[in-house]
Amino acid sequence: MxxxxxxxxxxxxxxxLAVSGGSASAQPMVVRDDRGVDLAIAASxxxxxxxxxxxxxxxxxxxxxxxxxxxxRFSNWPDSVRALPKLGGIEDALVERVVxxxxxxxxxxxxxxxxxxxxxxxxxxxxxxxxxxADVKRTLNILARVLGAAPQAAAVWSRxxxxxxxxVERVPAHWRGRRVYFEVDATPYAAGAGSFIGETLxxxxxxxxxxxxxxxxxxxxxxxxxxxxxxLVIAHNAxxxxxxxxxxxxDLRALRSGSIxxxxxxxxxxxxxxxxxxxxxxxxxxxxxxxxxAPGGAPR
Amino acid sequence: MCTPDQQRRGRLAWRLxxxxxxxxxxxxxxxxxxxxxxxxxxxxxxxxxxxxVGQIRAxxxxxxxxxxxxxxxxxxxxxxxxxNPLADPYLLGSASxxxxxxxxxxxxxxxxxxxxxxATAGAVxxxxxxxxxxxxxxxxVSLTLVLxxxxxxxxxxxxxxxxVGxxxxxxxxLVTSAAPDALRGKQAFMLGSTGFLSWSxxxxxxxxxxxxxxxxxxxxRALDALTLGEDAxxxxxxxxxxxxxxxxxxxxxxxxxAVSQTxxxxxxxxxxxxxxRRFAPAPHGYTLLASAATGxxxxxxxxxxxxxxxxxxxxxxxxxxALLGGTYLLWLxxxxxxx
Numbered sequence: 001m002x003x004x005x006x007x008x009x010x011x012x013x014x015x016x017l018a019v020s021g022g023s024a025s026a027q028p029m030v031v032r033d034d035r036g037v038d039l040a041i042a043a044s045x046x047x048x049x050x051x052x053x054x055x056x057x058x059x060x061x062x063x064x065x066x067x068x069x070x071x072x073r074f075s076n077w078p079d080s081v082r083a084l085p086k087l088g089g090i091e092d093a094l095v096e097r098v099v100x101x102x103x104x105x106x107x108x109x110x111x112x113x114x115x116x117x118x119x120x121x122x123x124x125x126x127x128x129x130x131x132x133x134a135d136v137k138r139t140l141n142i143l144a145r146v147l148g149a150a151p152q153a154a155a156v157w158s159r160x161x162x163x164x165x166x167x168v169e170r171v172p173a174h175w176r177g178r179r180v181y182f183e184v185d186a187t188p189y190a191a192g193a194g195s196f197i198g199e200t201l202x203x204x205x206x207x208x209x210x211x212x213x214x215x216x217x218x219x220x221x222x223x224x225x226x227x228x229x230x231x232l233v234i235a236h237n238a239x240x241x242x243x244x245x246x247x248x249x250x251d252l253r254a255l256r257s258g259s260i261x262x263x264x265x266x267x268x269x270x271x272x273x274x275x276x277x278x279x280x281x282x283x284x285x286x287x288x289x290x291x292x293x294a295p296g297g298a299p300r
Numbered sequence: 301m302c303t304p305d306q307q308r309r310g311r312l313a314w315r316l317x318x319x320x321x322x323x324x325x326x327x328x329x330x331x332x333x334x335x336x337x338x339x340x341x342x343x344x345x346x347x348x349x350x351x352x353v354g355q356i357r358a359x360x361x362x363x364x365x366x367x368x369x370x371x372x373x374x375x376x377x378x379x380x381x382x383x384n385p386l387a388d389p390y391l392l393g394s395a396s397x398x399x400x401x402x403x404x405x406x407x408x409x410x411x412x413x414x415x416x417x418x419a420t421a422g423a424v425x426x427x428x429x430x431x432x433x434x435x436x437x438x439x440x441v442s443l444t445l446v447l448x449x450x451x452x453x454x455x456x457x458x459x460x461x462x463x464v465g466x467x468x469x470x471x472x473x474l475v476t477s478a479a480p481d482a483l484r485g486k487q488a489f490m491l492g493s494t495g496f497l498s499w500s501x502x503x504x505x506x507x508x509x510x511x512x513x514x515x516x517x518x519x520x521r522a523l524d525a526l527t528l529g530e531d532a533x534x535x536x537x538x539x540x541x542x543x544x545x546x547x548x549x550x551x552x553x554x555x556x557x558a559v560s561q562t563x564x565x566x567x568x569x570x571x572x573x574x575x576x577r578r579f580a581p582a583p584h585g586y587t588l589l590a591s592a593a594t595g596x597x598x599x600x601x602x603x604x605x606x607x608x609x610x611x612x613x614x615x616x617x618x619x620x621x622a623l624l625g626g627t628y629l630l631w632l633x634x635x636x637x638x639x
Contacts, residue, residue: 091488097332
């Protein structure tokens, strides 16, 4: 009799414990994403699909790389994500493959079609958009909350800031106040002062020839660049090689004097991704500046 | 007793029906793990069969057929209306209107972000991509009708359509040069995709077909009269103004619905009526229905191929429709010249 009663008590106690313990771990948190949508996410998702390279990098930077089960076709850092299933891009995501992976969280940039479809199929989609430095920090913090990795995110951010400080110290004095043209595409599109690339360049003491008013990535008249006569040109190596062939561009002093920073695809991707490697990007730009000869004339 | 023409029509109908059934089955079997009945069996054994087959493959398969049917129907209506075998259903400004609206939605956030603050962009963004594409297609056609002062003159209508197309395309290019982020989305829309079709999309497509088919069918005899020339049609007592207006509205609805769900899928509308006429010359009543069935079959075949050719990756379905339809049409033309 006593033993059976004890068994009952034990069963009830263990039940109560299980229920309370279960509810504590499964308590969903509510996160507001960049669409302004409040998302209830079960604590610490374990199967994550990321459809944007900078978000993939952020997940890995806060130490949750092992929880990624699939990424978009452009995600290539760190090396471990190259082995994951490739799920297309955000505009042409492979819906069936994503769903078959049974993710408990999908990370995506704002883009209508795929997100709507994923949500229709019952997936949780966290939409995050990084346009500038402040966005990168905010995105890291949101991810840290969702993944339960706040200390790691703080460490990532302080590493970005430390790397940027080191980069700033490394820039030779004769480059401070010099004017820079950062080409994003040969059409030509430039990175303006308002973009996150522009923010990094400004930190390094450079002056952008493309003012904030023109927008983050404006399409320029090629003449604008020739007239602006930047002291420094930064671009993809392939674009740099054909620049002198553009009408009038052979007269650019920066090109003639070799005041150029050209990057190969992998190094260039580092510069154009608003993610946890922003500090490294600043370092790589500073290293190029340190290796260049001093520019002629005085800064304007 | 059947005439040879009637026999050919019957044969085409049977073939389309059989092909559709085979392709519907293939559509359920083809997925991200390639194309095989064994793979389908495996999928059905797993717990997520209802999700993968029931919620993804089935609506995608049916939706591809329905969208293709809308395109085929619009193609047949457009070619009958303009009495021109080169008439494309995207001709009246619907395609450029839809893509301008889509680009505005895609660019809305970045445009308002850096101070241009277009009130229209904000309003369009709230509409969503599908709604915007539909509204854009209808607005494009309305603009053409206004410019052509109604649908009375065929040449004027065609010219107005071309001009509206150029103007609206320039508009969307302008928006993308201000907001290059929208470029990739615009390209995806221009290529077309059947990958995101859901059951609700199927319902919308089916409703579009149900709304557009009856008036087109009813006006088929008028299209037959029109093949004799406008004067002859008028002398038969047809009111060309009302007839054309009704057909243009049906066309705009069908195209608007198809484009909003799948993007601008190339060539299905142009090539389906040609295929029907090659196999079974017939009055417009039959041609309209058979073109719809051919369009559906063609797009469904392209969708199944798009999924299975390089699985688990996908080929853009619009590329395949152009390749399939174009090659087949070329082959038909070539064979006919030799004969």
